[in-house]
Amino acid sequence: xxxxxxxxxxxxxxxxxxxxxxxxxxxxxxxxxxxxxxxxxxxxxxxxxxxxxxxxxxxxxxxxxxxxxxxxxxxxxxxxxxxxxxxxxxxxxxxxxxxxxxxxxxxxxxxxxxxxxxxxxxxxxxxxxxxxxxxxxxxxxxxxxxxxxxxxxxxxxxxxxxxxxxxxxxxxxxxxxxxxxxxxxxxxxxxxxxxxxxxxxxxxxxxxxxxxxxxxxxxxxxxxxxxxxxxxxxxxxxxxxxxxxxxxxxxxxxxxxxxxxxxxxxxxxxxxxxxxxxxxxxxxxxxxxxxxxxxxxxxxxxxxxxxxxxxxxxxxxxxxxxxxxxxxxxxxxxxxxxxxxxxxxxxxxxxxxxxxxxxxxxxxxxxxxxxxxxxxxxxxxxxxxxxxxxxxxxxxxxxxxxxxxxxxxxxxxxxxxxxxxxxxxxxxxxxxxxxxx
Amino acid sequence: xxxxxxxxxxxxxxxxxxxxxxxxxxxxxxxxxxxxxxxxxxxxxxxxxxxxxxxxxxxxxxxxxxxxxxxxxxxxxx
Ligand code: SF4
Ligand code: SF4
Numbered sequence: 001x002x003x004x005x006x007x008x009x010x011x012x013x014x015x016x017x018x019x020x021x022x023x024x025x026x027x028x029x030x031x032x033x034x035x036x037x038x039x040x041x042x043x044x045x046x047x048x049x050x051x052x053x054x055x056x057x058x059x060x061x062x063x064x065x066x067x068x069x070x071x072x073x074x075x076x077x078x079x080x081x082x083x084x085x086x087x088x089x090x091x092x093x094x095x096x097x098x099x100x101x102x103x104x105x106x107x108x109x110x111x112x113x114x115x116x117x118x119x120x121x122x123x124x125x126x127x128x129x130x131x132x133x134x135x136x137x138x139x140x141x142x143x144x145x146x147x148x149x150x151x152x153x154x155x156x157x158x159x160x161x162x163x164x165x166x167x168x169x170x171x172x173x174x175x176x177x178x179x180x181x182x183x184x185x186x187x188x189x190x191x192x193x194x195x196x197x198x199x200x201x202x203x204x205x206x207x208x209x210x211x212x213x214x215x216x217x218x219x220x221x222x223x224x225x226x227x228x229x230x231x232x233x234x235x236x237x238x239x240x241x242x243x244x245x246x247x248x249x250x251x252x253x254x255x256x257x258x259x260x261x262x263x264x265x266x267x268x269x270x271x272x273x274x275x276x277x278x279x280x281x282x283x284x285x286x287x288x289x290x291x292x293x294x295x296x297x298x299x300x301x302x303x304x305x306x307x308x309x310x311x312x313x314x315x316x317x318x319x320x321x322x323x324x325x326x327x328x329x330x331x332x333x334x335x336x337x338x339x340x341x342x343x344x345x346x347x348x349x350x351x352x353x354x355x356x357x358x359x360x361x362x363x364x365x366x367x368x369x370x371x372x373x374x375x376x377x378x379x380x381x382x383x384x385x386x387x388x389x390x391x392x393x394x395x396x397x398x399x400x401x402x403x404x405x406x407x408x409x410x411x412x413x414x415x416x417x418x419x420x421x422x423x424x425x426x427x428x429x430x431x432x433x434x435x436x437x
Numbered sequence: 438x439x440x441x442x443x444x445x446x447x448x449x450x451x452x453x454x455x456x457x458x459x460x461x462x463x464x465x466x467x468x469x470x471x472x473x474x475x476x477x478x479x480x481x482x483x484x485x486x487x488x489x490x491x492x493x494x495x496x497x498x499x500x501x502x503x504x505x506x507x508x509x510x511x512x513x514x515x
Contacts, residue, residue, distance in 0.1 A: 004491065068494035070501075075485060081495040099495070168491075168498030207484075209462045209477040209500035220453065370473040375461045376497060 002028070003045055004052035008059065016332075027128050029294035038123055042093075042145045046127045049093030050143065053085055064091075071098055071146050073153040077208040079148055079164030091402045094144055097127070101165035102139040102156065103198065103205075106191035107178045117160055123378075125152050125187050136215065137175025137226070138165040169212055171204035176218035178224040185310065186220030187238030187323040194218045197362075211373035217432035220308045221319065228331070228333040228342070234362060235328040235342045240320035244309070250316035251276075251296045261312050280309050324350045325359060329391070329431055330380030340380045343388060345395065347402040361395060443469055443479040444488065451502050457507030459492050459499040 001059050002025070013019045028047035031040070043049070053064050069082020081099040088095035088295065102118075118139070122128055127143035134140040134407035144152065156162040174197055177183070179190030197216060198205070204214075216226030220238040228235030253259045254274060260267065261274050276296070281289045288302035295314070298309075310317045327349060328342030349357055365379065368391070373382045381389050392399055440512040452469035466476035480500065489502040498515065 068492060070492045071491055071508060072491055072493070077484070077491040077498055153491070167495055168493040170498065203477075203481075207477070207481050208493075209473060209480070211463060264452075367474075369468060374465055 002046035004055060006051050006055040007047060009051060009055050020260075021051070024129070034379075036123075040123075041125045041148055041151075042096075042143075044093075046093040046143055048131065049091035050097070050127070050129075053087065053091045053094055056087065061192065061338075065097075067179070069098070070309070071149060076153075076206045078167040078170040080207055080208060081167055083114075083143075094143065097143040098146065098149065100141040100144065100149070100152060101134065101136070101167055101173065102124075102141060103163045103173050104133055104137050104139050104164040104175070106176055106194040106198075107181055108133065109135075109181070114160065119314070121152065121155055121160075135231075136165070136172045137217075138173045143310075162205070166205045166213075166394055167208045169208040170214070171201050171210070172199050172205065172213055172215045173205070174216040175226055177220050179218070179220045184314075185223065185238075185307065185319055187240055187319060188220060188236075188325050190218040190220045190236075190355070192209075193236065193351055193358070195357060196353070197359075198361065200226050201206075204366075210370060211318075212376045212378055214366075214369075214379070216356060216362075220360065223311065229328055230331050230341055231333065232331055233329060234365065235331060236325045237303045237322065237327050238351075239348065240323045241348055242320035243275070244298055244303065244320060244321040245318040246296055246298065247316050247318075248295050252294065252314065254316055257317055263314055276385065280312050283308055321333055324348050327358070329365065330378075330383045332378045332380045336376070337381050337384070343383065343405070344402055345391070345397060346398060361397075365391075366397045393437070421433055438469065438471065438479075440482060442464060442478075443471075444483060447479070447483060448488065448502070456461075459501045461499060465500055 004061050006021075009021045009167070012021045024047050027264060028045070031044050034040070034044070042391050042399075057064050064086050066084045066086050069084060071082040072078075072080045081101070083097045084100060084258045085091050085097060085300035114158055117131075119128075122130060122141050123143060125148045129142040131140035131142060141152075153164065156164070174194045176190040177186070179186040179188075181191060187198075201242050204210070213233075215232040216234050216236070217226050217232035218236045219226055219228045222237055222239065224230075224237065228237060229310060250259065254261060255276050257273055261279065276291070278349065281291065281296075284303075285308070286302045286304050288299040294347050310319065326344060327346035329345045332343040346361060349361075369379050369382055372386065373379070377385075388403065389399070392403070444456055446468055447465060450465075454460075458482075462473070462476075462480070465480055466473050469476045469479060471479070480489065484491065487503050489500050492499045492506075
């Protein structure tokens with residue numbers, strides 16, 4: 001028998017999709033039965049009360065969570081998000097319902113043993129509810145009480161070789177695509193770079209000193225499986241400088257229908273025979289492909305490495321060999337100022353250990369943003385406020401054609417004195433030799 | 438600046454403000470008159486010594502003198 005009546009939540013279960021409401025009910029029931037005989041360290045009815053407070057919020061049309069808190073583990077200014085219910089008498093099980101963010105492994109590779117350990121820990125000391133994974137990438141452990149925080153942290157760090165992730169005005173847990181571990185399109189080892197920077201910037205991850213959140217995301221190629229271009233303050237997107245490798249025989253096999261396009265995806269419906277002109281050449285955003293005597297040609301100087309043609313014909317087209325990444329900056333969700341995609345800052349950089357060049361770019365950006373960013377201003381907003389040129393100056397990067405987004409619509413050029421040979425001063429006598437008063 | 442001096446400045450600076458108990462990192466750096474990186478070293482040490490404490494909304498972090506402010510009482514964490 002459910003502890004609280006939840007007619008509004010029940011309605012959410014009626015649609016065609018799996019519902020989190022069903023998951024919560026299942027966990028509530030499992031905890032009530034406690035078949036494993038767990039010595040629960042937080043209220044056994046935490047999930048029931050979570051359903052109860054959610055139902056009440058639906059009814060009232062407003063939240064019953066208070067805003068934020070001072071909780072954390074000693075020495076860390078992130079990784080724990082304090083949540084308190086403002087109706088603790090009605091829902092004592094969620095009077096404290098803190099979230100813990102756990103730094104997911106690069107590429108999100110787990111052993112079943114690790115996952116079991118994590119679940120056991122969370123059944124014992126938390127609500128048993130998790131979110132795998134949160135939008136930043138972390139393992140999210142939902143709902144525990146203050147006295148449990150240090151216990152959980154000890155267990156994670158001492159017995160599971162596991163650290164907390166970032167939250168608040170910190171570097172957020174860096175997150176990457178699966179990369180070279182499984183993907184032939186990965187232009188650099190995303191996991192190596194993600195892991196290296198996570199370790200290098202531990203202080204930034206755990207001790208908040210930024211104006212606001214700051215995210216790194218790593219995509220091995222422009223397919224952007226972790227959507228770095230849309231979400232990260234600094235996105236590292238794999239690319240290559242030389243030519244796309246073409247296997248003309250395989251191209252012919254695609255055209256002849258011997259190999260299914262898109263690696264066989266979208267095959268749930270009959271799309272008719274593969275049409276290379278319509279599906280590949282005609283969709284190339286830079287119109288740099290054509291057929292010549294049955295052969296596929298690419299003008300690689302014009303190609304933006306969008307990955308479309310390679311994704312459609314993976315057997316025929318391969319990424320080039322001179323690989324590295326592009327660095328884009330300033331993407332963010334629409335909190336203050338509208339959503340923003342990343343702007344290209346470094347067109348190409350080699351990704352080689354110990355990544356010193358990359359770290360130089362990162363640290364110059366931080367120095368700039370930490371000094372000039374207003375409170376709660378993301379890097380993308382600072383760039384908009386002060387202009388891209390200012391970012392180039394602060395990072396010591398020379399303007400390049402790739403930085404140009406559109407033809408300029410302002411006919412005036414603003415020169416700074418140091419950019420003009422001889423400065424703004426002039427020799428009046430010399431001037432008067434040629435011009436009368 | 439020496440750590441002791443930084444500590445005095447922060448404690449005096451934050452105690453002065455009666456209506457506010459939570460502060461952005463930048464506010465603290467301003468009180469110290471230091472660049473962010475230098476300020477961070479002092480501030481981190483003050484957290485270690487439990488003179489300051491973190492407050493977080495989840496998306497933003499603030500700092501306050503330990504135990505000061507409504508929230509500490511309301512949540513029985515003081
Ligand atoms: S972003 Fe590119 S390299 Fe990474 S998993 Fe996706 S397709 Fe592969
Ligand atoms: S990668 Fe994109 S831009 Fe380059 S040739 Fe293929 S479709 Fe065109």
